[in-house]
Amino acid sequence: MHMDVRAYIEAHRDEFLSSLKEWLAIPSISADPAHHGDVRRSARWLADHLSATGFPTVELWETPGLPAVFAEWPAADPAAPTVLVYGHHDVQPVDPLEEWETRPFEPTERGTSLFARGASDDKGQVLFHALGVRAALAASGADAPPVTIKLLVEGEEESGSVHFAELLAANRDRLACDVAVISDTTMWAADTPSMCVGMRGVTDVEISLYGPDRDLHSGSFGGAVPNPLKAMSDLLSGMHDDDNRVAIPGFYDGVVEASEEERALIGRLPFDEQEWLATAASRAVWGEKGYSTLERIWLRPTAEINGMWGGHTGAGGKTIVPRSAHAKVSFRLVPGQEPLRIQECVRAFVEANTPDGLRVETEFGGGVRACASDLSSGALKAARAAMERAFGTQVLFTREGGSGPEADIADILGAPLVFVAVGLDEDRIHAPNEKVEVPLLLKGAESAAYLWEELASAGR
Template sequence: MPGPEEVAALAEWVGIASVSSDADRDDDVRRSAHWLADTLRGAGFPRAELWETEGLPAVHACWPAADPDAPVLLVYSHHDVHAVVPSEWRLTAPFSALQADGRLYGRGASDAKGQVLCHLWALLVHLAERRAPAPALTVKYLIEGEEEIGSVHLADLLSQHAGDLAADVVMVSDSMLWSLDEPAVCCVVRGSVTASLTVRGARRDIHSGAVSGAASNAAVELCRVLDLLSDDSGRITLPGFYDAVSEPAPDLRASLDSLPFHLPSWQADTGTFADVGEAGYTAPERLWTRPSVEIARLTAGRTDAPAFGLIPAEAGADLLFRLVPDQRADQVAQQLRGWLDGHRRPGYAYELDVSSTISDPYRTPAEHPALAALHRAVGHAYGAPARPIGNGGATPAAQLARACDAPVLFFGTGLPADRWHGPEERVELRSLRLGTRALTRFLDELDARSSRARRCRPHAE
């Protein structure tokens, strides 16, 4: 797997425009959830249902093992997708999947509908190889519908359905590989803090001819403040920000140092131009083991009419901090508030709004046998030993670990060149095949008959 039927099923699901950030697409997100639940039931899941929230629905499914003492695996991912700008898509419309050159193009093909279906395909292979009506371990899915808008109701789901989500191991399947030729297992993910900063310098937009040179300019002041966020060495200037930041673990650093990294190829895959960031660290180290801050959006002045000659009264910026173990998102949010208080100037009003959907970083416990099982499974599927890497994006891993009282593993089939959140998103069909093979082997590795996997679970950090 996947064969033509499986690829066709993924293409059909990609055709459902489950954009969670667009209220006009709420019905499509619901259709996506129904599609997945129907598909899981059709594949044999005894239980697959929608879990409603105050927003958009998640899908929960459970296929119990025959042995009540068998390990329990909970797979987390999402079925909603990022917004699109249809005019930027050239090869195909974003919700009209196209198979070409060994890839499937379409929004959600890689992030994360293809990843979700890999788990189903692997489970079906596992069952076929066992010639059994039930898997060797209990398999549960939690596929939410609001990940692309910050998982705003995930905490409610975890609280309301704690019993249904009890597990020995959690696997987050919303992740990237490094390459198909260099097998790797993610063992650490960064957390995130998002915030909006607004600066106001006047009661209304003002004609520059009347006040230029003698009046405050919100856009200029916002740029001044943003420039102070990092110093010349690329370090973030929030007081206390690096107090909890430690150097990469020796084994991880050695793995990253030996990772084949060709800057021009990486830039071509990701569409970037410059190699920038904190001085003294390689690009892979900065991606996965060091914190960062990005300006995700800047707004100022008129966008619906010519702005020439006007001084904008207000300017805004959306900020995104990426955090590493052992930073805490709530502490960084407080550091940001204190930092801003130290840079306010008379003549301006400042407003900082920190999102409630902040997330903590997470590191998989290195000694847990399930992590070793995943390394073996990935190495078997790819034909070479799997090395440890990180993930630069944020996931609700820490939240899941606390709610389920279980360690979290990471495995996905995405690649840096898959153009997540951009036009012409795509998934490599070879990546889906290798991913299915790895996940099939992982289920076998966690077989309840294996003494090394029987309910052995040191708690997550």
């Protein structure tokens, strides 16, 4: 079977690329109201393509904003596991346009690369699943896949997934699954295939401290009344201890520590700290004592001061005690940290560290939970085995330091997450000249073809 899947994919390479280019030509920018019609056109294109692929059920799901696409292909065996594949068909804006070497919506091949907005994030990685299921059926000679496959491809991921959680909740029964496959992330490198096994969560707060009812003359009043900026600087500096751990009481309660196995696999990644520092346009590493740079980005929670202001910031001196001080702080979260509980810890910490005579206000943003795969789960082992069959080498583990709507899938559908993706950091997603490596997309399709078989075996 191994060669059959690969041979099918190779035989249909040009047809796959032709379809992908057609889809990439649709400027489905969800953040720009002028392109909302294109996002709808993109959804219809995908629905038609999935119908042509053979999915017996294909539907456009409306939201108060832009539509998602749902498709389902039941397994021949009703007892087989059900797999939900998540991706998105909307794309980022293209500014600054003058930095593109080719037009963003005129897909262009150069060598092994395909350049277009959405090539890697996420149209290429959605479409390889359609090729993968056809390859699996061609190799097995069956009329239906060995697992029930459902696809949910949203149209608002690049503008915040604002209606996604309610879409999941409203369609919980239709979306019921044993595992969710996410194809919207990256691998370590083309020659170092890896699986993402977690993403951090996030929440944020704006803190305001109010002192005197007006700015005061610092000669007449300074040193005799509390200064909001002094109090704010003390408050913010108190958020970390000498080991650069977050010093907010209760912050680490319930944190699920990464396993030694995962830390060892992260340690095997070919990471060049000096190269990374150059990418970060920074001159030194910093962070929680006892952890490597990658562990700090992927495995540990953070408190990051995003901005602070107050008092006189114009030209020249102005000797005042300012009336107020403000700061924005964001917190990246790891499994075991609930955004609402973290907000309560932060609120209590801020109130406990506000001096008498100052009034404090805290305004919290939303929150996204962290998500992580269980490394011992049958689904993760199946996905890793499928990728190792396709790539012919060991697949390592990474995490993502950022956050996304994937945690909603885990929470609302109660399904474990498995990340099968072939994007690269150098694909320049969200930037000018986004591209994808065509050989990796074909490996993605091959991984997907093997995945259904591996998951069917794991489910038995």
